[in-house]
Amino acid sequence: xxxxxxxxxxxxxxxxxxxxxxxxxxxxxxxxxxxxxxxxxxxxxxxxxxxxxxxxxxxxxxxxxxxxxxxxxxxxxxxxxxxxxxxxxxxxxxxxxxxxxxxxxxxxxxxxxxxxxxxxxxxxxxxxxxxxxxxxxxxxxxxxxxxxxxxxxxxxxxxxxxxxxxxxxxxxxxxxxxxxxxxxxxxxxxxxxxxxxxxxxxxxxxxxxxxxxxxxxxxxx
Numbered sequence: 615x616x617x618x619x620x621x622x623x624x625x626x627x628x629x630x631x632x633x634x635x636x637x638x639x640x641x642x643x644x645x646x647x648x649x650x651x652x653x654x655x656x657x658x659x660x661x662x663x664x665x666x667x668x669x670x671x672x673x674x675x676x677x678x679x680x681x682x683x684x685x686x687x688x689x690x691x692x693x694x695x696x697x698x699x700x701x702x703x704x705x706x707x708x709x710x711x712x713x714x715x716x717x718x719x720x721x722x723x724x725x726x727x728x729x730x731x732x733x734x735x736x737x738x739x740x741x742x743x744x745x746x747x748x749x750x751x752x753x754x755x756x757x758x759x760x761x762x763x764x765x766x767x768x769x770x771x772x773x774x775x776x777x778x779x780x781x782x783x784x785x786x787x788x789x790x791x792x793x794x795x796x797x798x799x800x801x802x803x804x805x806x807x808x809x810x811x812x813x814x815x816x817x818x819x820x821x822x823x824x825x826x827x828x829x830x831x832x833x834x835x
Contacts, residue, residue, distance in 0.1 A: 647821050741766070757784055
């Protein structure tokens with residue numbers, strides 16, 4: 615489904631060249647739950663941004679079903695971002711002026727999909743265990759509830775791959791465990807999940823674990 619082949623990313627800062635990613639390769643298949651751990655600044659978020667097509671690599675390829683995403687047209691790349699993958703950003707992204715239900719429904723309208731968005735959003739909220747919060751505004755939610763809203767919103771367009779950037783960084787241990795179990799269940803249902811985190815404990819439910827260090831992606835053993 616997704617294959618990353620020999621990806622490098624170099625930034626120029628003044629007269630210095632900084633290697634954010636060095637020869638990174640990774641395969642993500644249907645139903646796999648992959649965890650990437652590493653310290654802040656190790657290149658984890660850069661890798662996710664490249665997979666999402668938001669950052670262009672210096673060299674290497676990102677293949678989706680065998681096609682290099684950086685050879686797609688702008689329209690095709692937007693379709694890839696809106697329909698094939700979904701992202702849960704590191705920081706809070708729920709819109710404060712919308713209800714929980716409208717936050718979850720929003721991507722459905724941005725991508726102009728057919729179907730009943732309200733019915734699907736309510737189904738996802740029930741899956742997340744927060745269907746009773748549909749009419750609330752985000753300011754009345756806990757951190758764990760907000761994260762569940764963000765996950766539900768990411769799933770509304772039925773993506774095949776979920777990219778999660780530090781999804782439990784601001785959560786307590788119990789809520790972290792609950793969120794990771796949700797990811798595990800989603801992978802068991804066939805969705806591919808790629809999660810980057812600095813929390814080593816969150817990889818206990820993953821199928822494969824990698825470590826990012828100074829831009830290099832390696833197995834921990």
